Amino acid sequence: xxxxxxxxxxxIKTSVCVSFGRAPYFLIYDTNTxxxxxxxxKAATSPGGAGIKAAQAVVDSNARVLLTPRCxxxxxxxxxxxGVKIFKTAFPSAKENIEAFIAGKLSLLDEIHSGxxxxxxx
Amino acid sequence: xxxxxxxxxxxxxxxxxxVNLAASAKKAAYIxxxxxxxxxxxxxxxxxxxxxxxxxxxxxVENSLCDGCRKCVDFCNFNALxxxxxxxxxxxxxxxxxxxxxxxxxxKALSEKEKAIGKVQIGTSENVTIFTGILxxxxxxxxxxIKQLLFEDKPKSDIEIIDCPPGSxxxxxxxxxxxxxxxxxxxxxxxxxxxxxxxYELVKLFNKPFAVVLNKCIEGRNPSEQFCLDNNIKxxxxxxxxxxxxxINSNAKIAVRENEKYNALFSSLLTKITKEAKK
Numbered sequence: 301x302x303x304x305x306x307x308x309x310x311x312i313k314t315s316v317c318v319s320f321g322r323a324p325y326f327l328i329y330d331t332n333t334x335x336x337x338x339x340x341x342k343a344a345t346s347p348g349g350a351g352i353k354a355a356q357a358v359v360d361s362n363a364r365v366l367l368t369p370r371c372x373x374x375x376x377x378x379x380x381x382x383g384v385k386i387f388k389t390a391f392p393s394a395k396e397n398i399e400a401f402i403a404g405k406l407s408l409l410d411e412i413h414s415g416x417x418x419x420x421x422x
Numbered sequence: 423x424x425x426x427x428x429x430x431x432x433x434x435x436x437x438x439x440x441v442n443l444a445a446s447a448k449k450a451a452y453i454x455x456x457x458x459x460x461x462x463x464x465x466x467x468x469x470x471x472x473x474x475x476x477x478x479x480x481x482x483v484e485n486s487l488c489d490g491c492r493k494c495v496d497f498c499n500f501n502a503l504x505x506x507x508x509x510x511x512x513x514x515x516x517x518x519x520x521x522x523x524x525x526x527x528x529x530k531a532l533s534e535k536e537k538a539i540g541k542v543q544i545g546t547s548e549n550v551t552i553f554t555g556i557l558x559x560x561x562x563x564x565x566x567x568i569k570q571l572l573f574e575d576k577p578k579s580d581i582e583i584i585d586c587p588p589g590s591x592x593x594x595x596x597x598x599x600x601x602x603x604x605x606x607x608x609x610x611x612x613x614x615x616x617x618x619x620x621x622y623e624l625v626k627l628f629n630k631p632f633a634v635v636l637n638k639c640i641e642g643r644n645p646s647e648q649f650c651l652d653n654n655i656k657x658x659x660x661x662x663x664x665x666x667x668x669x670i671n672s673n674a675k676i677a678v679r680e681n682e683k684y685n686a687l688f689s690s691l692l693t694k695i696t697k698e699a700k701k
Contacts, residue, residue: 343501346499346500346501347500348499349500349501350501352516353504355504356495356505359506359507374513374516378504381506381507382506383507
């Protein structure tokens with residue numbers, strides 16, 4: 301199973317990024333092979349709708365699970381439509397969160413914020 | 423003649439100046455382009471108001487025709503489309519109505535439908551016809567409402583006063599692009615001067631004739647006035663920071679209709695503007 305996490309750097313010691321849509325990279329970790337791939341997030345510099353584009357990339361990566369500290373409404377709609385489950389991160393580093401998720405210690409993200417894109421976007 | 427009244431920030435007195443300029447004319451149209459918070463109507467209390475919805479075109483998909491090529495998804499600069507599990511998802515509130523996705527779809531799976539984003543109200547108050555643009559909460563852009571106000575409803579009056587939104591973004595550009603003259607309203611503070619500079623840059627970019635009205639003037643240093651002197655910008659008038667004017671205005675009364683002193687002030691300002699615009 302593949303796990304996606306928004307991260308700050310493209311190495312395994314990276315911290316989790318505080319933003320989903322505008323994270324510089326996504327770490328895609330495969331639990332079957334224990335391998336990590338880093339996807340550059342092309343949505344990071346979008347003028348708008350970054351969460352939607354980032355969510356499309358996460359769904360396209362065939363991840364079944366997303367670990368993230370937060371997620372906006374539009375992104376969550378895309379991710380959930382893609383059948384990806386969203387769990388809330390509980391630790392600063394990506395690695396700790398992967399281990400915690402595998403150990404069944406992370407819970408589903410129950411709070412979806414309405415997004416930051418409605419303020420002065422024109 | 424179209425006169426646009428603008429400022430780099432809110433609260434400098436755009437509406438005060440616009441409303442009173444319109445009211446001091448023999449006959450005028452007052453056009454409230456501050457569509458996110460139009461408030462000129464609070465002063466005019468227009469009668470016989472007629473309103474009309476303003477719509478934009480947004481895409482709709484016929485999923486049976488979509489083959490998932492994602493040309494539309496890749497085209498959209500605002501990421502208003504996603505393609506998930508053989509289904510196209512459209513985020514209507516993100517869409518900026520450019521129509522590009524419909525054009526690039528090779529299967530004609532996308533078509534356009536109308537979506538209401540706000541309305542325009544038209545009414546009268548004595549010598550003034552009031553045009554008010556109102557954008558629905560949460561909509562991406564008020565530009566279509568301004569287009570409707572200025573280019574479709576086409577208020578026909580010798581004097582047309584455009585009360586612009588604050589700032590210098592797209593919505594302000596749309597409001598001033600057809601103006602014959604721009605009036606920049608500025609406050610006597612450093613912050614006010616910074617914001618005056620923003621709209622000064624904008625009107626220069628648009629190559630518009632312009633001049634400044636200094637509002638809330640008090641004794642002592644006025645950074646906005648200094649800015650005008652340093653840049654050779656014409657100052658049309660200085661409106662005093664005056665308790666009486668403030669009281670009239672905060673009671674949603676129109677100063678030129680209440681008080682001869684202000685009638686003289688704004689009538690003379692309008693005369694100066696029309697003279698400057700004809701230069």
